[in-house]
Amino acid sequence: MEDLAAPAASSMGFTYMVAASQTLGLAVILMTGAWMGVYRGGIAWENSNLQLNVHPLCMIVGMVFLQGDALLVYRIFRNESKRSTKILHGFLHALALVIALVGLIAVFEYHKKKGYSNMYSLHSWCGIAAFSFYLLQLLCECREGVAGLGNPSSTNNVALRLLQSALIRKRAAVSEWLLGLVFFLCPGVSFSLRSRYKPLHVFFGVSLLILSITTTLLGILEMLLFKISDSYSSFVPEGVLANILGLLLVAFGAALAYILTRDEWRRSPLAEELALSMDFKTLTEGESPAGSH
Amino acid sequence: MEDLAAPAASSMGFTYMVAASQTLGLAVILMTGAWMGVYRGGIAWENSNLQLNVHPLCMIVGMVFLQGDALLVYRIFRNESKRSTKILHGFLHALALVIALVGLIAVFEYHKKKGYSNMYSLHSWCGIAAFSFYLLQLLCECREGVAGLGNPSSTNNVALRLLQSALIRKRAAVSEWLLGLVFFLCPGVSFSLRSRYKPLHVFFGVSLLILSITTTLLGILEMLLFKISDSYSSFVPEGVLANILGLLLVAFGAALAYILTRDEWRRSPLAEELALSMDFKTLTEGESPAGSH
Numbered sequence: 294m295e296d297l298a299a300p301a302a303s304s305m306g307f308t309y310m311v312a313a314s315q316t317l318g319l320a321v322i323l324m325t326g327a328w329m330g331v332y333r334g335g336i337a338w339e340n341s342n343l344q345l346n347v348h349p350l351c352m353i354v355g356m357v358f359l360q361g362d363a364l365l366v367y368r369i370f371r372n373e374s375k376r377s378t379k380i381l382h383g384f385l386h387a388l389a390l391v392i393a394l395v396g397l398i399a400v401f402e403y404h405k406k407k408g409y410s411n412m413y414s415l416h417s418w419c420g421i422a423a424f425s426f427y428l429l430q431l432l433c434e435c436r437e438g439v440a441g442l443g444n445p446s447s448t449n450n451v452a453l454r455l456l457q458s459a460l461i462r463k464r465a466a467v468s469e470w471l472l473g474l475v476f477f478l479c480p481g482v483s484f485s486l487r488s489r490y491k492p493l494h495v496f497f498g499v500s501l502l503i504l505s506i507t508t509t510l511l512g513i514l515e516m517l518l519f520k521i522s523d524s525y526s527s528f529v530p531e532g533v534l535a536n537i538l539g540l541l542l543v544a545f546g547a548a549l550a551y552i553l554t555r556d557e558w559r560r561s562p563l564a565e566e567l568a569l570s571m572d573f574k575t576l577t578e579g580e581s582p583a584g585s586h
Numbered sequence: 587m588e589d590l591a592a593p594a595a596s597s598m599g600f601t602y603m604v605a606a607s608q609t610l611g612l613a614v615i616l617m618t619g620a621w622m623g624v625y626r627g628g629i630a631w632e633n634s635n636l637q638l639n640v641h642p643l644c645m646i647v648g649m650v651f652l653q654g655d656a657l658l659v660y661r662i663f664r665n666e667s668k669r670s671t672k673i674l675h676g677f678l679h680a681l682a683l684v685i686a687l688v689g690l691i692a693v694f695e696y697h698k699k700k701g702y703s704n705m706y707s708l709h710s711w712c713g714i715a716a717f718s719f720y721l722l723q724l725l726c727e728c729r730e731g732v733a734g735l736g737n738p739s740s741t742n743n744v745a746l747r748l749l750q751s752a753l754i755r756k757r758a759a760v761s762e763w764l765l766g767l768v769f770f771l772c773p774g775v776s777f778s779l780r781s782r783y784k785p786l787h788v789f790f791g792v793s794l795l796i797l798s799i800t801t802t803l804l805g806i807l808e809m810l811l812f813k814i815s816d817s818y819s820s821f822v823p824e825g826v827l828a829n830i831l832g833l834l835l836v837a838f839g840a841a842l843a844y845i846l847t848r849d850e851w852r853r854s855p856l857a858e859e860l861a862l863s864m865d866f867k868t869l870t871e872g873e874s875p876a877g878s879h
Contacts, residue, residue, distance in 0.1 A: 515807060540711060
């Protein structure tokens with residue numbers, strides 16, 4: 294009886310955790326909006342004082358919420374085709390990157406208008422590290438995406454499949470090199486590359502999300518110490534709100550990391566994907582795919 | 587050939603990563619010491635100005651380095667008995683807790699002497715959360731430790747084993763309750779409790795280490811903005827040193843998280859542990875352990 298009940302309970306646990314993570318994520322966005330709106334005078338691009346407020350909102354929507362949800366896509370849509378899931382995963386990452394870029398431009402323009410220095414604080418150093426690694430990870434993603442979307446086994450013509458395969462190899466050369474660099478920097482993972490890439494990719498994904506959240510916490514503290522340094526120690530509502538926002542960000546990160554690191558919640562390949570994968574393996578090993586015509 | 591080479595390469599990768607993590611950990615401690623010694627006037631308990639400097643040093647040695655190394659123990663000493671490894675794991679955690687406690691007393695005493703408020707900043711909120719969860723995790727650890735160290739199968743007398751078993755259950759009741767609370771808060775993990783506890787324990791361990799590192803980064807930024815707010819933006823050596831310290835802390839956390847989440851680097855039970863475990867299972871299921879007398 295216990296064995297029969299296990300998958301249902303586990304799946305219920307998954308649903309609860311996803312619901313909790315999304316509630317936390319939305320609460321974090323709303324609280325950031327409330328903080329900027331109620332205590333920081335709102336957001337505006339042209340007004341140099343309010344342009345700074347675009348930064349936290351964009352970074353939390355892009356580098357925290359959307360980046361986090363992009364990682365959840367494979368766990369949530371486990372019964373959709375890998376192709377659709379990959380497109381959604383890539384789309385959410387790209388959207389996160391664009392929104393984060395707007396947030397970065399906002400803060401650099403604000404500094405320029407005010408004559409403030411750039412890139413001196415620990416928040417900015419961690420932020421640039423997170424953003425650069427995120428770009429690198431997305432390039433690796435593109436390589437995987439190119440290989441996955443143009444999977445040669447989606448056509449039955451053997452010659453066309455080999456041509457597609459060669460084309461994919463060429464297009465993926467640059468990001469392959471970047472991926473190679475990562476493997477080079479991590480000794481012991483250069484063999485049986487493909488099977489080892491996936492857990493490494495998941496590890497980098499979760500690590501980058503955590504680094505992004507850490508950077509956000511540093512940004513919250515920096516803003517509080519810049520803006521309300523005199524009253525922060527008197528537990529003023531703005532300080533308490535921002536502190537709670539910080540703790541909710543930690544909880545959001547923990548919920549996502551928990552979901553993404555559970556073995557039992559990993560997406561298993563669908564039956565047709567397993568068949569295609571076997572077919573592709575046979576093809577690349579130089580044999581004719583048995584029984585597919 | 588590749589299959590034969592794989593374990594050696596993997597083990598070499600493990601050695602490199604452990605060496606890298608320890609180098610980073612020691613660098614972090616030395617840099618904190620240098621920061622406090624060169625730029626903050628050194629450390630002293632009685633001098634109210636220098637007592638604050640005890641805090642970062644203790645927290646980094648206790649809550650970051652020792653806590654991190656306590657997690658590595660099972661991976662590094664994979665051929666030692668589980669009993670010895672557990673003792674070392676527990677000892678390092680206990681030492682970390684005591685050193686962190688000294689660091690906490692230092693900052694609270696400093697605040698009291700100076701008439702500053704306590705517990706208002708995001709750094710202090712995250713810090714208290716990390717410290718409280720660390721205590722909770724250690725209580726769960728004790729329960730596991732009691733069960734493991736006093737394993738009834740270490741004696742051949744069946745009556746004595748059952749008595750020990752009952753005693754362990756009683757002693758572990760309090761921490762069992764705390765563990766139960768954790769399971770209650772995470773739906774879907776309350777069944778097949780024992781087999782599911784280990785990965786959860788590892789997840790909490792790594793999460794707490796990351797939260798501790800995040801708190802440390804918040805502390806570094808807070809100290810910089812309190813002490814050198816006027817010169818921080820001019821890239822003064824103290825600011826640059828502390829920022830590099832922050833990045834090294836991130837790298838230390840990433841290296842440890844990488845080592846702890848690799849499936850292939852997990853400790854496998856030794857042959858005699860497997861035999862003992864089977865013997866204990868037979869005993870608790872009410873049968874006489876076959877062939878052991």
